[in-house]
Amino acid sequence: MELNQQTLLDMLYYMKLTREIETRIERKLYRQGKIVGGVYVGRGQEAIAVGSAIQLEKDDCICPSHRDMGAFLIRGITPREVFAQYMGRKTGVTKGKEANMHMGDMRRGIVAFVSMLADTVPVAAGIAMTFKMRKQANVVLCYFGDGATSRGDWHEGLNLASVQKAPVVYICNNNCYAYSTPLEKQMAVKDVAVRGAAYGMPGVTVDGNDVAEVFRATREAISMARRGGGPTLIECKTFRMTGHSAHDDVKYVEKELFEEWEKKDPILRLETSLLESKTVSQEAVKKLAARITREIDEALAIAENDPFPDPAETLDGVYADQSAEAPLAFANTFFSQVR
Ligand SMILES: Cc1ncc(C[n+]2csc(CCOP(=O)(O)OP(=O)(O)O)c2C)c(N)n1
Incomplete structure (x- = not known):
């Protein structure tokens, strides 16, 4: 894919769409009590998911984490589905079973x-090995x-992917904090x-707030992976311009750091x-x-009026064998007790 004017404009659209959707989720719906549970957003990190996922082809696949909303949108999850997902509606990606970003859809990769x-890191290696075998x-x-990246599974996953020359690109959102723990x-x-x-x-470090840099590094890594050259690790340096999750007041981060990174806002x-190049x-x-x-x-107007799932559908899609009796018996007992 060329990094031309149209691609830049498309990326601006997805980055802004991500920011606005997440702002509604984190700063409105959550505060109104319409979303319960944890809310994690990628404010300030939008260039990473967008600059990479935009280059994928139809049968490629993503394994997103909790700050990669742009990748979901690019793969075709609609804003209505996102809002419905977070508000636990039947029309959400998990059909109301989970009100968070733990959502997937194999039809959309x-x-x-x-x-x-x-x-997810060894899982991604496994999917990539499947592509290779097929x-x-x-x-x-x-x-x-x-x-x-300090977890054991991460290291095992990278090792496996590399030994197997699996066509996977590992993308790190290095946002300076792991919850309240600073990098050092x-x-x-x-x-x-x-x-x-x-x-x-190969391990490369890029400015994660520069979408063109993320795009170029990912393009090279994708091209190498498609040619059978194996995986790449791309570290995108960025900053989480909000709390770890919506309930977090981030008192542990200096105000000055926020001010510094505001100036480096990837969308801005x-x-x-x-604007300066007169492209727009x-x-x-x-x-x-x-x-x-x-x-x-x-x-949002549509999603707010969408129905909640029927309790009778609770187990649909949860077990591979829908006729399994044990979980059904458990669910029946459970619901008869709560009702
Ligand atoms: C194995 C494990 N330990 C702890 C948690 C709780 N937890 C969720 S997100 C998070 C911080 C993760 O930091 P990082 O990987 O840097 O991602 P970030 O949230 O900064 O994007 C923690 C500790 C978890 N989900 N899994």
Whole structure:
């Protein structure tokens, strides 16, 4: 895929759409009590999912983590589905079984995030090995945070992928914190990228707030993976411009750090560069913002009126064998007790 004007404009659209959807989720719906449970967003990290996932082809696959909303949107999850998912509606991706970002859809090449950090990393290696065995020229993009790279499964997954020359690109959102733990208290190396060398894998570090840089590094890694050259580890340096989750007041992060990174906001940067190069006009930027607000308003209005699932559907799609009696008996007993 060329990094031309149209690609840049498409990326601006997806980055802004991500920001606006997540702002509604984190700062409105959650505070209104319409979303219960944890809410994790990728405010400030939008360039990473967008600059990479935009290059995928139809039968490629993503293994997103909890700050990669842009990748879901690019793979075809609609804003209505996202809102319905978070509000536990039947029309959500998990049909109301989970009200968070642990959502996947194999038809759209999205493998649901395993909540145990780094557990998706060996899974991604396995999917990529399947592509290779089937002689399909497809790739897997696997996302995670810096904290996940200190988990054992992460290392086993990278090793396996590298030994097998699996067509997978490992993408780290290095946002300086793992919840409240700053980088230097979490790992003894400065860059996550150097960890690739231990597994004979190229490791590159890019400015994760520069969508063009993310795009170029991913393009090279995808091309190598499709040619049978094996995996790459891409570390995208960025910053989480909000709390770990919606309930977190981030008192442990200096105010100055937020101010510093506000200036490096990836959306602001792309928009400014497109305006300065006269690729877009002020008028077009305003129109894009209005289009996104309209799309979100419409999607949210529909999702809010969407039904909750029927309790009788609780187990649908949960067990491979729908006729299994034990879980049904358990569910019947459970519901007869709560009713
Ligand atoms: C094995 C494991 N330990 C702890 C948690 C709880 N937890 C969820 S997100 C998170 C922080 C992860 O940090 P990082 O990997 O850097 O990603 P970030 O949240 O910064 O994007 C923690 C500790 C978990 N989900 N899995």
